[in-house]
Amino acid sequence: MDFTIWVTRRCNLSCKYCYEGNNKLAASMDIKTADKTIEFICKTIKKVDENINVIFHGGEPLLEYDLIKYFIKSLKENIDTRRINFGITTNGTIINDEIYKTLVNDFKYSLTISIDGNKLTHDLNRKYINGNGSYDEAIRTAVKLLKVRPDLRVRMTINTETVDSLYENILSLIENGFNYIAPAFDYYDKKWSLEKIKIIENEMKKIDKFINRKENIYSKIKVGLVDKDLFMKQKSGLCNGGYGAFNIDVNGDIYPCSVIVGDSKLMIGDIYTGIDYLKVETLKKIYSKENSTCYECSYKEFCTSNRCKLINKSLTGNFLEADPVVCNIENIKYKILKKYTN
Numbered sequence: 013m014d015f016t017i018w019v020t021r022r023c024n025l026s027c028k029y030c031y032e033g034n035n036k037l038a039a040s041m042d043i044k045t046a047d048k049t050i051e052f053i054c055k056t057i058k059k060v061d062e063n064i065n066v067i068f069h070g071g072e073p074l075l076e077y078d079l080i081k082y083f084i085k086s087l088k089e090n091i092d093t094r095r096i097n098f099g100i101t102t103n104g105t106i107i108n109d110e111i112y113k114t115l116v117n118d119f120k121y122s123l124t125i126s127i128d129g130n131k132l133t134h135d136l137n138r139k140y141i142n143g144n145g146s147y148d149e150a151i152r153t154a155v156k157l158l159k160v161r162p163d164l165r166v167r168m169t170i171n172t173e174t175v176d177s178l179y180e181n182i183l184s185l186i187e188n189g190f191n192y193i194a195p196a197f198d199y200y201d202k203k204w205s206l207e208k209i210k211i212i213e214n215e216m217k218k219i220d221k222f223i224n225r226k227e228n229i230y231s232k233i234k235v236g237l238v239d240k241d242l243f244m245k246q247k248s249g250l251c252n253g254g255y256g257a258f259n260i261d262v263n264g265d266i267y268p269c270s271v272i273v274g275d276s277k278l279m280i281g282d283i284y285t286g287i288d289y290l291k292v293e294t295l296k297k298i299y300s301k302e303n304s305t306c307y308e309c310s311y312k313e314f315c316t317s318n319r320c321k322l323i324n325k326s327l328t329g330n331f332l333e334a335d336p337v338v339c340n341i342e343n344i345k346y347k348i349l350k351k352y353t354n
Contacts, residue, residue, distance in 0.1 A: 013064055014257040015053050016270060017041070019079050020071040021262055025103055025146055028137040029171050029198045040076050041262045048283040049260050050086050056258075057091065064091060065121055067099040069259075069270065074106040077114075084118055097121030101167060103138070104153035105146050116160055124165040124194070125154050129181020133174050151188060158189045166190045171198040172208050178215035179222075186233060193235045197341060199327055204337045213344045220348050237345060240352040243314070250299045251319055254280050254292040268295060269322040278322070295321075298331045305334055311346040315339075 020040035023030070041049070057064050066087060068080050080100075087096055099122030100115070115123060127150050128134040135145025157164050166185055170178055178195070185193050197212075220238040223230055236242075253268030260266055261273050264283040272278045280295070281287040298321050306312045317324060317334040327335040 013057060013060055013062055014067065015056075015064070016067045016069050016257070016259045017049060017083065018069050018071070018259065018261050018273065019073050019076040019083075022075050023070060023072045023103075024075065024105060024140065025072065026139055026141045027169075028139075029169055029201065039262045040071075041079060043079075043082070045262070045264045045283070046079060046082060047086075048264060050083065050090065052260070052266075052283040052286075053087065054090050057095075062095075064096045065099060066096065067101075067122065069101065072103050072106065073100055074102050074111060077106075077111055081114065084114075100124070101126060103146065104150035105140075107149075107153045107156075112156065115157065122165065123157070123161060123163070124167050125150065125157070126167050126169070127151060127154060127185065128168045128170075128174060129177065130184040133177055133181050133184075136173060137169070137171070154190070155188060162189075162191055164190070165192040165194055167194045167196060169196050169198055171201045172203040172205075175208055175211050175215065178212070179218040182219055182235060183222075186230065191233050193233070195235065195237050197337070199323075199335060199337055209337070209340045209344070212341060213348075216344060216348055224352075238348065240349055243345075243349040243352065249319060250296075251321060253299075253322060254287075254295050268292075269320075271326045272322050275326075278325070301332055303334050304332050305339075309343075311343060314346065315342045317342060 018041070022038055022040060053064070053066070066083070068083070073080060084098060098119050100119050101124040102115075104125045104127070126138070127147070128138060131145070131147040134147040134150070138146050138150075140146055154164065154166065168181060168185065174181070182193060182195070216237055219235055223233060223235055223238055224240055234242075251269075257268065258266055259268070259270050259273050260283060265279050266281045266283065266287065267273045267275075267278060268280055280291045302312065303318050303324070306315070306318050309315070312318045317338045321331040323338070324333055324335065325331045327338065
């Protein structure tokens with residue numbers, strides 16, 4: 013069971029593609045809300061017998077480092093430590109010796125840093141509020157962490173400005189020592205075109221050839237776009253947002269998915285009054301339906317868009333309508349990786 017806690021909406025960067033955009037709330041979770049969140053988590057997990065994953069989210073979550081430490085201490089005191097895991101995604105620019113030790117020792121489940129590739133690409137979009145690039149600080153943190161946490165994952169965001177150098181940026185991250193690379197396309201970028209989609213296909217073919225060739229020293233490196241092992245065993249299944257996964261906003265409102273946090277129409281409850289199970293049952297029925305355009309698609313069992321109805325809603329306004337950009341990219345992935353299923 014997953015709980016994503018939005019400890020803050022604040023961030024020390026001003027990334028061009030941030031999905032919170034100019035509507036960022038300069039708000040952080042207060043201690044009262046934190047205590048009620050802990051109470052909600054402890055109450056909810058009594059109903060299940062499975063591991064608990066708590067992921068700290070933002071904004072830049074390390075802006076609220078003391079609150080994160082409070083959560084970790086309190087949850088460990090209230091939940092069997094064998095059951096609970098912690099995860100975080102950070103931009104890597106807020107670091108000192110204490111934070112470093114916490115990242116290394118407490119975030120065994122998932123430790124992710126956001127770096128978009130080489131310095132030129134990263135600094136194009138991931139800037140401080142004063143306009144300066146953040147690459148130097150981020151890569152310095154990453155290299156230090158990789159020495160003791162080779163499982164450190166890097167999340168790279170790709171938009172229409174950077175897609176032309178996707179392969180080049182993957183290589184840059186590998187050269188810096190990353191073994192786990194999670195590329196993520198900015199689907200909210202309005203400038204995607206068929207020409208750009210074709211570039212994605214060409215870049216992904218180059219990455220596949222580099223990573224998946226036989227007797228390759230890089231074969232143990234995992235790049236999400238071309239991870240053949242994951243692809244061969246992956247089935248999309250149904251989304252568990254709202255009953256197996258919860259996003260708790262800074263004010264205690266609860267949502268089924270991070271992409272719709274802040275959309276009051278899709279809120280499923282709050283930490284004070286609990287979950288509205290009628291809303292959750294409605295979502296479950298939506299999750300079980302197939303996208304209207306996906307009936308004949310050979311990739312539908314693997315496709316993100318056919319599983320993630322809330323992403324559909326966020327991108328197209330319709331739970332059962334796939335975004336054309338998502339659809340095209342998912343089909344490219346299928347074309348490239350299906351050969352490994354034979």
